[in-house]
Amino acid sequence: MAKIVNSWNDWDPLKRVIVGRCDNSMIPPEEPATSEKVPVDSEMRGMWGLRPLATVERGNECLENLVKILEDRGVVVDRPTPLQWNQAIGTPDFRNDSMMTCMPPRDILLTIGNEIMASANSFRCRYFEYLAYWPLMKQYFDEDPEFKWTQAPRPRLTDASYKHNYYDEKITLEERLVRTANKDFVTTEVEPMWDAADVMRMGKDLFIQHGLTTNRTAMDWFQRYYPEYRVHAVNFPGDPYPIHIDATFVPLRPGLIINNPHRKLPEEQRAIFEANDWQIVEAAQPAHDEPPALCYSSVWLSMNCLVLDPKTVIVEASEVYQQEQMDKLGMNVIPCDLRDAYPFGGGLHCSTADVYREGECLDYFP
Ligand code: ARG
Numbered sequence: 001m002a003k004i005v006n007s008w009n010d011w012d013p014l015k016r017v018i019v020g021r022c023d024n025s026m027i028p029p030e031e032p033a034t035s036e037k038v039p040v041d042s043e044m045r046g047m048w049g050l051r052p053l054a055t056v057e058r059g060n061e062c063l064e065n066l067v068k069i070l071e072d073r074g075v076v077v078d079r080p081t082p083l084q085w086n087q088a089i090g091t092p093d094f095r096n097d098s099m100m101t102c103m104p105p106r107d108i109l110l111t112i113g114n115e116i117m118a119s120a121n122s123f124r125c126r127y128f129e130y131l132a133y134w135p136l137m138k139q140y141f142d143e144d145p146e147f148k149w150t151q152a153p154r155p156r157l158t159d160a161s162y163k164h165n166y167y168d169e170k171i172t173l174e175e176r177l178v179r180t181a182n183k184d185f186v187t188t189e190v191e192p193m194w195d196a197a198d199v200m201r202m203g204k205d206l207f208i209q210h211g212l213t214t215n216r217t218a219m220d221w222f223q224r225y226y227p228e229y230r231v232h233a234v235n236f237p238g239d240p241y242p243i244h245i246d247a248t249f250v251p252l253r254p255g256l257i258i259n260n261p262h263r264k265l266p267e268e269q270r271a272i273f274e275a276n277d278w279q280i281v282e283a284a285q286p287a288h289d290e291p292p293a294l295c296y297s298s299v300w301l302s303m304n305c306l307v308l309d310p311k312t313v314i315v316e317a318s319e320v321y322q323q324e325q326m327d328k329l330g331m332n333v334i335p336c337d338l339r340d341a342y343p344f345g346g347g348l349h350c351s352t353a354d355v356y357r358e359g360e361c362l363d364y365f366p
Contacts, residue, residue, distance in 0.1 A: 004144035005355055007111045008203050011253050012359035013309040016076040017352050018105045018136065019067050022059035022344045023082040025051045025101035027294070028125035032162035033186055033212075044294065048098065050086055055294065055343060059103075062341035063351060066306075069314060069336055078139075078355065080105065080132035089128055093158045096124040102132035103341070104350035107244065109133060110196035111354040112206075112226070113361060115148035116140070120155050122186075122193040122213055127157065133353075140355070153221070155191045162186055176240035180211075183235060185242075187215045194218035197244035197350060200234075202251065203362040207232045209249075211242030230365070232272070236263035246349045247300040250283070252331060253310035254364055258283040260300055276365045284325035287318050295343040304347030308334070314348050 004016065028034065029048040044052075067077050085099040100123070102108075108129050110117045116137065118130040130151070140147045155161060166186040179185070187193050198214040199222075200207040206226070208219055210233045223231040236248050239262070248260045257273070259265055261282040265273075273280055286302035302322045306314040315323045317335040326333045338348055345351075 002144060003114075003146060003356075004140050005111065005114050005116055005147045006359075007201075007354035007357040008113060008359060008361045009201050009357070010251055010349070010354075011307045011310050012357035014070075014075055014307075014354070014357050016078070016356035017070060017354060018078045018080065018109065018133070019063055019070070020101075020103040020105045020344070020351050021063065021080055021082050021132075022051075022056045022101065022103055022341065024085045025056055025059075025103060025344055026085045026098050026125075027051060028100045028123070029097045031096060031124045032159065032164060032166070033122045033124065033157075034167075051294065051343070055340070059341045059344050062338045065337050066314070066348065066351065069334060073308065075308070076355075078136050081135050082132055083128070089124075091127070091156075093156045094124055096127070098125060099128055100125040101344055102129055103344035104197070104346045105133065105353035106197045106246065106350045107195045107345065109353040110199055110201075112201060114144070114146045115150055116353075116355075117150040117152055117196075119196040120152040120192055120194050120218065122155065122157070122161065122195070122215075124157050127154075152194070153192060155193050157193075160190050161188055161193065163188060173240055177238065180235075180239055180242055181237045183210060185210070185212050185215070187212070189215055189217045192218040192221040194222075195244060196353075197246055197346075200245050200249065200251070203364050204228075205230045205232060205363075205365050207234050207245070207249070209234055209236065209242060209245040211235075211239070213243050232269070234265060234269050236260070236265065239263040241298075244346070244350070247297065247302075247304045247347070250303050250305065250349070252305075252307055252313065252326070252329065255279060256281065256329065258303055258325075260303065262300075272365055278364075281325075281329070284321040286322070287320050292339055292342050297342060297346055301342055301347035301350075304349045306348040306352055316347060 286299040
């Protein structure tokens with residue numbers, strides 16, 4: 001029996017990874033956690049429902065581009081099993097008219113060492129998304145005797161989990177930025193809620209973004225669950241929709257991070273990096289002024305790269321400035337055409353979840 005699951009950070013040599021699938025993806029109905037942003041850029045404006053089939057097929061094509069690049073380099077690629085996401089769901093605490101997708105996996109699965117944990121997402125439409133990964137989890141469980149198959153405490157997601165009318169359409173961008181600065185987010189603190197993509201793993205240290213999808217109670221929960229790690233809450237004023245850390249603060253190798261210039265890590269939170277001689281570089285400008293149609297993310301998916309090892313990185317093919325910068329920073333850049341997968345939840349890092357990277361748990365901030 002082999003060791004299948006092992007990953008402590010986002011840069012050690014990647015050997016096995018999960019890549020999402022766009023099949024059956026939905027634009028979900030409004031709910032207290034998400035009503036912000038039903039895309040306004042198409043005939044689907046104001047509506048929810050199945051995403052247009054042609055966009056799903058094109059998104060899947062993009063993911064196949066990524067799979068090919070990975071497999072050509074000897075990385076083992078696993079894929080989830082999509083459900084019919086258009087089914088209504090219910091628990092004793094809530095009902096929702098549909099689910100969403102199994103993109104991107106980074107939001108749902110958190111790999112820390114030999115453990116993969118399904119997250120405690122705050123969106124009701126994502127409550128059952130983990131099921132798409134359960135066949136893989138069972139396979140890892142059967143084949144790797146040390147694999148820890150874990151589910152974080154499931155949030156109840158009753159109305160008490162949210163501030164209501166938080167996404168009032170009349171709110172201006174400036175007002176949203178004030179909220180971010182005041183750490184005023186849509187979730188309450190009645191239970192731990194977190195998305196895996198808010199957690200940046202760096203060996204003994206976990207840096208977790210406090211924002212719309214991850215609350216303070218989650219930070220507390222992490223520190224108690226992993227007493228041997230240091231859990232750091234991080235905030236990025238300047239982001240009007242702080243959701244997921246990986247288009248904001250992205251490590252390339254030990255000692256080097258690129259930071260979104262509109263969402264700078266505050267001085268007091270930079271101290272730990274500076275004290276340990278880490279360099280925080282402003283990320284290059286995105287190549288696009290607008291995200292693609294029906295996309296929830298910002299143009300900053302430009303920096304959402306997948307590091308294959310401390311010298312090699314996959315960057316989206318049209319993001320020429322980001323590629324140039326990576327090159328100057330001493331990375332070998334592999335371009336991948338993935339932009340039409342962005343509407344399904346994110347870029348290269350988002351679209352994947354780590355299964356195996358070489359290396360062990362190190363202390364980068366002694
Ligand atoms: N909130 C980010 C932005 O729009 C997108 C992050 C996507 N990441 C993810 N893991 N789904 O800039």
